[in-house]
Amino acid sequence: xxxxxxxxxxxxxxxxxxxxxxxxxxxxxxxxxxxxxxxxxxxxxxxxxxxxxxxxxxxxxxxxxxxxxxxxxxxxxxxxxxxxxxxxxxxxxxxxxxxxxxxxxxxxxxxxxxxxxxx
Amino acid sequence: xxxxxxxxxxxxxxxxxxxxxxxxxxxxxxxxxxxxxxxxxxxxxxxxxxxxxxxxxxxxxxxxxxxxxxxxxxxxxxxxxxxxxxxxxxxxxxxxxxxxxxxxxxxx
Numbered sequence: 465x466x467x468x469x470x471x472x473x474x475x476x477x478x479x480x481x482x483x484x485x486x487x488x489x490x491x492x493x494x495x496x497x498x499x500x501x502x503x504x505x506x507x508x509x510x511x512x513x514x515x516x517x518x519x520x521x522x523x524x525x526x527x528x529x530x531x532x533x534x535x536x537x538x539x540x541x542x543x544x545x546x547x548x549x550x551x552x553x554x555x556x557x558x559x560x561x562x563x564x565x566x567x568x569x570x571x572x573x574x575x576x577x578x579x580x581x582x583x
Numbered sequence: 584x585x586x587x588x589x590x591x592x593x594x595x596x597x598x599x600x601x602x603x604x605x606x607x608x609x610x611x612x613x614x615x616x617x618x619x620x621x622x623x624x625x626x627x628x629x630x631x632x633x634x635x636x637x638x639x640x641x642x643x644x645x646x647x648x649x650x651x652x653x654x655x656x657x658x659x660x661x662x663x664x665x666x667x668x669x670x671x672x673x674x675x676x677x678x679x680x681x682x683x684x685x686x687x688x689x690x691x
Contacts, residue, residue, distance in 0.1 A: 501680065510669065510682060510683070510684050510685040511618075511620075511626065511669055511671075511682040511685070512682065513679065513680040513681065513682060524678050524679065526679065527584055527677075527679065560625070560626075567673065568614055568616070568631075568632070568672075568673040569614075569616035569628060569631045569671060569673070570616075570618075570626070570628065570671070571628060571637070573625045573626055574625070575625060576625060
């Protein structure tokens with residue numbers, strides 16, 4: 465059974481760096497073709513893809529945020545970490561991590577974690 | 584970057600058919616995937632690769648893709664189908680994922 469779970473701070477102050485962790489089980493990020501992405505959704509708004517890391521360590525970022533994002537494999541082999549620098553109120557959102565087994569679509573999602581940026 | 588446009592809302596009576604469109608430039612050249620998201624819940628994949636259904640998704644959900652428009656069709660709509668629906672593609676030219684603007688389906 466595939467599971468993903470996001471964790472991180474619920475509240476972050478403007479200009480700070482947000483660090484989120486996706487802990488997963490039931491699959492390996494070393495398996496050829498597997499990709500893990502971060503996706504966010506501001507309250508009442510649409511889904512927005514942020515970043516992706518692949519089984520072969522390839523990394524791709526959304527062009528709209530790429531200067532503020534960093535994605536990496538965590539210290540545990542079953543973790544993916546996302547950092548967002550210089551956050552602002554516009555970064556308030558539910559952040560999801562999701563697995564793309566075949567690479568083109570998201571088969572499995574975490575429960576999401578709501579992050580509020582406020583002073 | 585590739586843009587996917589959906590109608591903000593669709594209303595349908597129970598038992599009728601709901602049609603949700605997803606517009607994009609020559610979208611037929613891409614594989615389109617659809618998710619439903621109920622309030623406060625996680626998105627769920629309901630159609631992938633234009634028209635395939637994941638295990639456990641009912642046959643009432645079907646998809647098609649032609650020209651500049653992909654379509655998700657929900658047959659025999661039930662009250663439980665009320666949700667937001669999003670289309671999504673992987674744009675191979677940019678290697679980016681793109682989500683549509685989302686459509687709220689209301690069952691009258």
